[in-house]
Amino acid sequence: MDASVDFGHLVRRRPSAVVRPRSTGEVADVVRNAAANGVPVAARGRGHSAYGQALTDGVVVDTSTLAAVHDVGDDRIVVDAGAGWDAVLAAAWERGRTPPVLTDYLGLSVGGTLSVGGIGGTSFRHGLQTDTVLALEVVTGDGVVRTCGPGDELFAAVLGGLGQCGIITRATLRLVRAPTHVRRFELDYDTVAAAALDQVRFISEGRFDFVQGQVRLGESGRRVFLETYSEGGGDLPFLEFQHRLDAAEALLTESGAWFHPHPWWNCLLPASTAVDFLTALVERLTPEDLGEAGCVLFYPVFSAQVRAPLVRLPAERIAFLVAILRFPPDDAALAARHVAANRHLYEEARERGGVAYPIGAIPFTAPDWHHHFGDQWPSLREWKSRYDPAGVLTPGPGIF
Ligand SMILES: Cc1cc2nc3c(=O)[nH]c(=O)nc-3n(C[C@H](O)[C@H](O)[C@H](O)COP(=O)(O)OP(=O)(O)OC[C@H]3O[C@@H](n4cnc5c(N)ncnc54)[C@H](O)[C@@H]3O)c2cc1C
Structure with missing residues (x-):
């Protein structure tokens, strides 16, 4: 992928240089030079961000x-x-x-x-x-x-x-x-609320070893289901399960949809508000909002398991990841409407105690970032000035 775009195909920023380092020492040389000259630097992994997080008009370090x-x-x-x-x-x-x-x-x-x-x-x-x-x-x-x-x-x-x-x-x-095989289940539900409540039950009881949930909107209507697996028994090879999206990627690459705009939306909501939020969201979304290959993904995590202080989670025992994975046609005006809708939805989620999972396409201002990092904001600011005194690293998210 061209280093001036990412998976989102919503933001374009042409770098002045792309460096392909062969060693850590080369990365250090590049960063040192950039810092001395006040040139922005961004690391690029696979460029699967949705909104320019890895882009810069300075130097891209393609890892x-x-x-x-x-x-x-x-x-x-x-x-x-x-x-x-x-x-x-x-x-x-x-x-x-x-x-x-x-x-x-x-x-x-x-x-x-x-x-x-x-x-x-x-x-x-x-x-x-x-x-x-x-x-x-x-x-x-x-x-x-x-x-x-x-x-x-x-x-x-x-x-x-x-x-x-x-x-x-x-x-x-x-x-x-690693288990050699897993026993995979798809469990269908009439409502997203019933599915989410079962997820909470499953993770609390430890009944399954993997728990996710999806909503798909097709011609034949809405399908709400949980995808789970247990490690004991089963005949699905573990590796096959882990590579379950490879076929979809190949199809979407062939059709071109992999390279269309992807105004994805990802937030974490407290369990106490997530179910109502999800219910209202699913009522509102149309098949056009998701595109044929799109879905809403939702699943719970125990907040106490998440220990990195800069990974933000709602202040509640259980948080739900809610993701709107949109695969719309290649239409810039439609993508812009989706990005605007994403912002609106973010504000709704935030009012309900939600925080962004910052990989998606939600326009964020500097005050939004301040709010996002909450009690960790002073630490991040201090760490930024200590470890990146020239302020050159990773301008994409627009935090500083
Ligand atoms: C099809 C698809 C499926 C996904 N599924 C999941 C999922 O199941 N779970 C999930 O959590 N996320 C998922 N994501 C989101 C994904 O984890 C993030 O977008 C991730 O940041 C992308 O990794 P990347 O290597 O493409 O990073 P990039 O998009 O290249 O970079 C992401 C950010 O990290 C910075 N960065 C990259 N490398 C480094 C480095 N070495 N050191 C410091 N900073 C660095 C970049 O500058 C940028 O700000 C998915 C995305 C896509 C497109």
Whole structure:
């Protein structure tokens, strides 16, 4: 993908240079030079953000050339941050292991998801991907290579830190035993409220090992269902399940829809308001709002499992991820209407105690970011001035 666009195809920013580093040292050289000259720098993983998060008119550091798997043990794996989760899973799998949390789509980079959170259907049990990191190597905005781990300030500044304080170059990630097969279920519901209440029951009882939910709006009407799996028994190979979106990606790539605008919307809502919000949302959405391949995704996580302070969650025991994954036709005016609708929906979610999961296409102002980070805002500001004193890192989200 061209470094001036991302998966969202809503924002275009032409970089003055794209660097494909061969080592951490080269990343440090680039950042040091950029900082000395006041040139913005943004790391790019796989460019799957929806709203210009990885774009800049300065220097793009394309981390796809830093994608090695260095070491795999029973309980951990050491990888370069440009490695895709598909490569991490493949290397872990050779030893019968897996990362505890995988995103639905594996073509995302480790650095890209650790910068936002990384949520999946096992997050109710293991937290986000940011909760499964044992150590990081980071090039901070002053061009210095540093290492950090749990308890370190830099670790807190970088995980879920939207690239503001450093570029992650290497990560040590926790691994767990992988099931060879899973028993997968699709459970249909009449209402999204009934489905969401069952999700809460399932994660509380620990009945399944993976829990998600979807709403699809097709010609034959609305379908609400949960997708779950159990690790005991079953005949669906675990790897096949994890690669479940590959076929859809191939189809959408062939049809061109993969390259259309994707005004996606992602927020986390407290369980106490999520069900009513979801119900009203689903009543309102039309098939045109989602497009043929689109859906609403929803599933709960236990907030206490999510420990990285910059990954924001509603202040309640259970939070629901709610995502509107739109696949509209290639129509700029329609995309602009969707982005405006996203903003409106964000305000509604926020009134109900929701926070953005900042990967989507929701226009945000500097005061919105202040509100987003809440009690962590003073820390982020302090960390930014300490680790990126020239203020050159990752301008895309527009935080500073
Ligand atoms: C089809 C699809 C499915 C998805 N499924 C999920 C899902 O199941 N769960 C989920 O949580 N998310 C999901 N996402 C969202 C995705 O996790 C985020 O958009 C993620 O940031 C994209 O990773 P990337 O490698 O493409 O990063 P980019 O889009 O390239 O970058 C994202 C942000 O991180 C910064 N960044 C990138 N690399 C680094 C680095 N090494 N160090 C510091 N900062 C860095 C960038 O500058 C940018 O600000 C999905 C997105 C798509 C398009």
